[in-house]
Amino acid sequence: MPALITLNTPDGETFDCFVARPDGVPRGGLVLIHEIWGLTEHITDVADRFAGEGYLVIAPDILSHAGVEPALGAELFALMNSADEAERTAGQPRMRESLAASRAPEYAEWAVAALCATVDRLAADLSRSAPSAPAPAAGGIGVVGYCFGGTYAFLLAAADDRIRAVVPFYGTAPDPERMARIQAPILALYGGRDRALMDALPAVRTQMAAAGVDFTAHVYPEASHAFFNDTGSRYDPTAAADAWEQATAFLAAHV
Template sequence: MPETLMLTVPDGTTFDAHVARPAGEARGGLVVIHEIWGLTDHIRAVADRFAGEGYVVIAPDILSHAGVAPAMGQELFALMNSTDEAARTAAQPRMREALAGGRAPEYAGWAVGALTAAIDWLDEQPGVDGRVGTVGFCFGGTYAFLLAAADDRVRAAVPFYGTAPDESRMPSIQGAVLALYGGKDAALMDALPTVRRDMTAAGVDFTAVVYDRAEHAFFNDAGLRYDADAAADAWDRTNAFLALHL
């Protein structure tokens, strides 16, 4: 059964996390990192799906620290994914204001510390045995990259449409990386050739998969950009990749 956990960051602050456990023996542990909307019902469901695949899963709420609690994130997501264009436009200023805390210079360091604390917790769980991976989406995809660079316990990282870390951080990535992109995600597509080059130069085991007809956020089945075919293939690839490396 899913459970809620509170963990402490080294600076003494705390954060909540959704935890899901497999029915049988664990085949490793996963940190699932949410989108810019925070720890929504969608991300909790994704965590539960991974538990169904045999992993001990922790999905931290790292956005409440920046001022966006799950209920607010759920509300913002609904507004920004409304079929009413006027409603989406009207919600944009509120969204920018709400997410300002997550762009503060000190926030990234706090967030990586929180995610590292999540790995500390996973390391103590029966059946994990050092087999730790991370999967993140959008904002969380960026942090999946950053966590892999910050913590050499990460054996496998799967960033969905995340921004790769600066070239200087890439040599710190010790685990394998499977990066998944929508071909219509212009900014990330423009950056991908350089990311591939720099990952190769850094010696990272890096694989990029591009779904040509998909957009950013193609995996979120509650959003306007959901692509069922791309999402199904990405799910299968992710599970095969995790099974190989964990």
């Protein structure tokens, strides 16, 4: 049954999370990190899909802390996915203003702490679900993120060695110093028409190899940024279907 819970960061601040539970004992846990639009219905739907694969999923709302609550995120998403180019252009200043706080270094520190608190909760819930099993048998923990969330999937893996698998969809890789802290294998999924990330990918591959990180990048040549979001204008059903198969197989192997 899906539910909302409230968790605390180490400094005592609270944040809400959507929880999707599988039928029966979980095969593992997932932190699911939303796009720049926040904890929208699309993300809760994806959480339910992963729960259907047997995972206990917690999707934290880490953007409300920066002033982008789910209702505002949904409004911005609709604006920036409008079929009217003039409307999209006119909405750019509001978009930049709304997201300004999320780009501050102190916000990133808070967000990573919130994600680590999410891992704490997942680890505790997994232990309760299989109390007589040794820790590995109780199920590992992975992280999946989209766009903004893909970037934070990398950052969480660098900050928390309990993460066993990382699946960033079109996320920006961290700097080499943080990269070197990642111990989990990574499956990164990209659209070939996502120019900025494609331009950066050769250097990311080189840096990941130098850091000794198990990094696999899968590129869908005809897909754009946000190709997995089936509520948006860039949705690519063929790439999304294959990416789902790739992600679930990767998680099954490592989580």
